[in-house]
Amino acid sequence: MQNKKHMEDFDLFVKRSLQDAEMDVPPRVWKAIESKLDAAAAPSKGFRWAWVAVAAAAALAAVIIIPSTQNNSKLPFNTEERIALASPIQEIEIRQIPSPRTIKIQTRLQEEKPETDTKQRVQENAGTTAQKAETTAQNAETTAPSTETTEKQNKAELPPKQQYTVATEEAFAGIEDDEVKSKREVTRLSAYVNSSIGGNETAAKGAATASASNPSYIENDIKENSASNYSIPLSFGAGVRIHLSDKLAIGTGIDFSFLSRSFTGLYSPIGEIPVVGDIRHDMQYIGIPVSIFYNIYNGKGFRFYIHGLGEAEWCVGNSYTMRATGQTVSEKIAGTQFSLGAGIGVEFRLSKMLGIYIDPSARYYFDAAHPNNVRSERPFMGNFNTGLRFNF
Amino acid sequence: MQLFGVNLHLNSREQLKKKSSKPDWLTLVSRCKNGDRGAQKAMYDALARKMFAVCMRYMGNRQDAEDILQDGFVTLFSKLESYSGAGSFEGWARKIFVNTALMSLRKKDVLRQSDDVDTAWYISADEPTPVQKIGYQELSKMISELPPGFRTVFNMYIIEGYSHKEIAEALGVSEATSRSQLQRARAMLQGKIKEKY
Numbered sequence: 001m002q003n004k005k006h007m008e009d010f011d012l013f014v015k016r017s018l019q020d021a022e023m024d025v026p027p028r029v030w031k032a033i034e035s036k037l038d039a040a041a042a043p044s045k046g047f048r049w050a051w052v053a054v055a056a057a058a059a060l061a062a063v064i065i066i067p068s069t070q071n072n073s074k075l076p077f078n079t080e081e082r083i084a085l086a087s088p089i090q091e092i093e094i095r096q097i098p099s100p101r102t103i104k105i106q107t108r109l110q111e112e113k114p115e116t117d118t119k120q121r122v123q124e125n126a127g128t129t130a131q132k133a134e135t136t137a138q139n140a141e142t143t144a145p146s147t148e149t150t151e152k153q154n155k156a157e158l159p160p161k162q163q164y165t166v167a168t169e170e171a172f173a174g175i176e177d178d179e180v181k182s183k184r185e186v187t188r189l190s191a192y193v194n195s196s197i198g199g200n201e202t203a204a205k206g207a208a209t210a211s212a213s214n215p216s217y218i219e220n221d222i223k224e225n226s227a228s229n230y231s232i233p234l235s236f237g238a239g240v241r242i243h244l245s246d247k248l249a250i251g252t253g254i255d256f257s258f259l260s261r262s263f264t265g266l267y268s269p270i271g272e273i274p275v276v277g278d279i280r281h282d283m284q285y286i287g288i289p290v291s292i293f294y295n296i297y298n299g300k301g302f303r304f305y306i307h308g309l310g311e312a313e314w315c316v317g318n319s320y321t322m323r324a325t326g327q328t329v330s331e332k333i334a335g336t337q338f339s340l341g342a343g344i345g346v347e348f349r350l351s352k353m354l355g356i357y358i359d360p361s362a363r364y365y366f367d368a369a370h371p372n373n374v375r376s377e378r379p380f381m382g383n384f385n386t387g388l389r390f391n392f
Numbered sequence: 393m394q395l396f397g398v399n400l401h402l403n404s405r406e407q408l409k410k411k412s413s414k415p416d417w418l419t420l421v422s423r424c425k426n427g428d429r430g431a432q433k434a435m436y437d438a439l440a441r442k443m444f445a446v447c448m449r450y451m452g453n454r455q456d457a458e459d460i461l462q463d464g465f466v467t468l469f470s471k472l473e474s475y476s477g478a479g480s481f482e483g484w485a486r487k488i489f490v491n492t493a494l495m496s497l498r499k500k501d502v503l504r505q506s507d508d509v510d511t512a513w514y515i516s517a518d519e520p521t522p523v524q525k526i527g528y529q530e531l532s533k534m535i536s537e538l539p540p541g542f543r544t545v546f547n548m549y550i551i552e553g554y555s556h557k558e559i560a561e562a563l564g565v566s567e568a569t570s571r572s573q574l575q576r577a578r579a580m581l582q583g584k585i586k587e588k589y
Binding site for chain 1: 436461465470494495498531532561562563578
């Protein structure tokens with residue numbers, strides 16, 4: 001009892017003696033603090049990289065899309081446009097050839113061209129019409145068997161202008177065939193659902209503790225005492241792909257990514273009881289990818305392609321769970337995570353509308369000054385993306 | 393007073409004078425939140441000496457204490473948003489420095505290095521420790537000489553007022569270990585005092 005009293009007196013004496021003690025602080029301490037505050041206030045490295053990423057993605061898109069557009073401009077995409085560019089003489093000549101294809105094209109012309117224009121053109125060519133009508137009658141007789149041989153013979157016998165007309169028709173027929181073929185093989189729009197896993201190893205281990213490039217958030221209250229065990233990142237997404245030609249497509253959509261790691265640390269928040277032990281750190285991201293695809297081989301049952309991708313992601317969840325107590329603390333994380341990637345892919349057609357695809361790729365994640373995660377630890381990662389694609 | 397090459401000011405007229413002119417914490421906090429460097433310096437001037445003493449108590453040497461003081465202030469300025477205004481600002485700030493010191497000690501894994509210290513001969517007899525003879529300077533020096541684990545538990549329990557449960561959770565040890573380390577730290581300190589006086 002007496003001993004306890006002595007102990008309490010001793011404790012009280014020590015507390016009163018030391019709790020308000022003060023010591024002189026050398027000036028260098030404030031200078032060091034000032035420089036740390038200045039460093040924290042400076043724009044983050046990740047921000048500058050973000051603009052580099054955007055510029056690189058834009059440049060990549062321009063390099064791929066512009067040459068492709070120039071090639072397409074040499075030949076109008078659909079038949080109507082091609083006819084509209086044809087000369088009036090060709091149109092009149094087409095009328096004089098009584099083939100089913102000509103009738104079809106003629107009908108389109110009548111729908112598109114003002115009647116006055118047609119009349120005018122007919123008058124302008126009145127001098128030659130009678131002669132052509134005669135030739136056409138002969139043609140009608142000779143083309144009755146409708147064989148390829150007789151058509152060629154007729155073509156040879158026709159005057160130069162009429163030969164040109166027939167050639168034009170054949171050209172149109174070819175174009176029409178191409179278009180039908182194109183419609184069969186090129187899908188204008190497709191939608192996809194996908195999932196992907198990324199990471200260089202199944203259970204990556206990273207260096208411990210927050211680095212200077214990842215300024216503190218809750219990290220101020222958490223001290224990492226061990227290396228982190230990173231889980232493989234998982235992503236799920238959906239989106240659309242727009243086919244600019246039979247070779248080229250661009251795509252966008254929305255992705256949800258889940259990152260997780262665990263480490264041993266001390267959580268000691270201000271005004272709360274400190275906790276030590278295993279801590280799980282979970283982060284969720286929502287992202288908008290922009291992709292470019294280029295078909296290398298388009299076979300009957302599958303196609304093989306290369307693709308490039310840029311993505312902007314925003315952290316929508318960031319939480320630390322103390323396993324010992326089950327306590328979870330979370331906070332908002334600002335800043336955009338940019339990434340660029342490229343890879344190859346193969347799509348197997350399961351049916352006319354449905355395909356399954358596999359896209360292995362490599363991707364670089366720029367520093368976003370977010371809390372430590374597998375992307376900040378290993379910014380260059382391999383991804384394995386697979387999903388279903390619905391073609392419309 | 394001179395201790396470890398630095399000056400200690402305890403219950404002196406100077407300290408009382410400083411106590412009487414307490415800064416307007418709420419105004420300072422508000423200005424610091426806006427990144428006002430002048431306000432940050434004013435807050436530093438108002439807290440640094442006392443917090444440096446706290447850091448010294450935990451770290452036991454000047455270099456480590458300076459590092460903790462720097463990290464503590466950077467943390468303090470970044471966490472001002474979480475200060476609600478309720479309660480003592482100085483007490484709130486002190487917890488930041490204590491936590492920063494604990495993190496550092498835990499990282500260095502020095503807290504478990506006291507287990508093999510033989511303290512049997514320090515166990516005090518049933519008589520008061522002659523504390524009236526010891527100065528603050530000497531007392532601080534003796535505490536700093538305690539093994540890190542003893543010193544940390546002693547500081548947390550005696551000065552900061554943590555419970556053994558809180559200490560156990562903070563340091564990753566059992567409550568029994570915390571009690572044991574406190575008892576041995578106290579006994580060692582009392583023994584040193586008795587030995588000298």
